[in-house]
Amino acid sequence: MSLSQGRSYLAIPGPSVMPERVLRAMHQPCPNIYEGGLIELTHSLIPDLKHLASTSGQAAIYIANGHGAWEAAVSNVLAAGDTVLVLATGRFCEGWGEMARALGVTVETLDFGNRATIDLAQVEAHLAADRSGRIKAVMAVQVDTSTSVLNDIAALRRSLDAAGHGALLMVDCIASLGCDKFLMDEWGVDLMVTACQKGLMTPPGISFVFFSDKAAAARNAMTRVSSYWDWNARINPEYFYQYFCGTAPTQHLLGLREALDMILEEELRHVWARHEAIARAVWAACDAWGKGGPLAMNIADPALRSHAVTALSIEAPNGLNLRRWTEHQAGLTLGIGLNMATDDDPNADGFFRIGHMGHVNAQMIMGTLGAIQSGMMALDIPHGKGGLEAAARLLAEATRG
Ligand SMILES: *Cc1c(COP(=O)(O)O)cnc(C)c1O
Numbered sequence: 001m002s003l004s005q006g007r008s009y010l011a012i013p014g015p016s017v018m019p020e021r022v023l024r025a026m027h028q029p030c031p032n033i034y035e036g037g038l039i040e041l042t043h044s045l046i047p048d049l050k051h052l053a054s055t056s057g058q059a060a061i062y063i064a065n066g067h068g069a070w071e072a073a074v075s076n077v078l079a080a081g082d083t084v085l086v087l088a089t090g091r092f093c094e095g096w097g098e099m100a101r102a103l104g105v106t107v108e109t110l111d112f113g114n115r116a117t118i119d120l121a122q123v124e125a126h127l128a129a130d131r132s133g134r135i136k137a138v139m140a141v142q143v144d145t146s147t148s149v150l151n152d153i154a155a156l157r158r159s160l161d162a163a164g165h166g167a168l169l170m171v172d173c174i175a176s177l178g179c180d181k182f183l184m185d186e187w188g189v190d191l192m193v194t195a196c197q198k199g200l201m202t203p204p205g206i207s208f209v210f211f212s213d214k215a216a217a218a219r220n221a222m223t224r225v226s227s228y229w230d231w232n233a234r235i236n237p238e239y240f241y242q243y244f245c246g247t248a249p250t251q252h253l254l255g256l257r258e259a260l261d262m263i264l265e266e267e268l269r270h271v272w273a274r275h276e277a278i279a280r281a282v283w284a285a286c287d288a289w290g291k292g293g294p295l296a297m298n299i300a301d302p303a304l305r306s307h308a309v310t311a312l313s314i315e316a317p318n319g320l321n322l323r324r325w326t327e328h329q330a331g332l333t334l335g336i337g338l339n340m341a342t343d344d345d346p347n348a349d350g351f352f353r354i355g356h357m358g359h360v361n362a363q364m365i366m367g368t369l370g371a372i373q374s375g376m377m378a379l380d381i382p383h384g385k386g387g388l389e390a391a392a393r394l395l396a397e398a399t400r401g
Helices: 020-026 037-053 066-077 091-102 120-128 153-162 213-220 231-235 250-266 268-290 318-330 346-350 362-378 387-400
Strands: 009-011 058-063 083-088 106-111 135-141 168-172 191-195 206-211 309-313 332-336 351-355
Touching: 009 351, 009 362, 020 250, 037 058, 037 206, 037 250, 058 066, 058 231, 066 091, 066 168, 066 191, 066 206, 066 213, 083 091, 083 120, 091 106, 091 135, 091 168, 106 120, 120 135, 120 153, 135 153, 153 168, 168 213, 206 213, 206 250, 213 231, 250 268, 268 309, 268 362, 268 387, 318 332, 318 346, 318 351, 318 362, 332 362, 346 351, 362 387
Parallel strands: 009 332, 083 106, 083 135, 135 168, 168 191
Antiparallel strands: 058 206, 191 206, 309 351, 332 351
């Protein structure tokens, strides 16, 4: 027998759950792209997006997934022959670096592995040693979705300053914007990329590049920028189509408008607090389960954990079996492990991730944790007692705070 009929939950770290409000807003005939409401609606997105990023800088919209925003960012400020420093804490910043390399940029990588945050002393030393200013930009991710590490971007800024280095600070917030606190201007970030399908609760397809005056100046010093990725026309469109270098992503704009309204209604600080409370409930359950079995969170220090996604190990083949069980028996799709082992490694089936970003509330997370516990019972995976109890207690306490 299967118990999977009913509303399913896609608890992977993106795409996240699409709210009914977002889906309903999208479900209408295609609006006029030459005049009328869609144009006003698009103008209205920009200040709200900047509010989410806590910046008074610029925001450009791209019809693309996160990889497109990566390429847009690189294309505007880095030319072939320039050098970037990639701070790898998992799969994602490496991927951004690979994209830069494909465009002729020289990539230097400091790799901190899959279970740790950026070693700031190493970054500072590397930058301080760059007396000729060869490094034009530093690339980091706030939350690496493969490892679920949360990097301290404010502290990274201080390391650049301490090294007296003028590199652009470029940050990937694709998994973290609208989930984990992020203050672009206060933290001195020059360029930030994000996408709509994670904390922003909109189906995959649009992404964003935010940039400071310093990054704008770097763009304007470039001798050539691909006209599709060029952000100058997009931030200052004389004609509506220039926002997107072509036809607007009509339904996505309607959906995003609704998602931003939902975030503004809840208030960003409450959105962050909800993500934190839900993450803490997940961690409490995992801590309890881990005391009596193989389950362990990838990031040991809670201060270094994302509030949007939790990466776990549970010994092969338990990761694969548990994901299959929750999907087919309970209507819960968990995330695969990413970057933790190569496909031919026998340990590859020993990992999974829980996405808890965006449109997630207390009952959804208790359902998720309950399904995981049922799965461990059904599959005879040893685990400690009291996981659900611990999670429920933390959620109860959070509502008192
Ligand atoms: C999801 C994600 C990406 C890639 O986004 P796509 O939309 O899949 O291209 C990049 N970086 C981070 C941190 C992500 O979480």
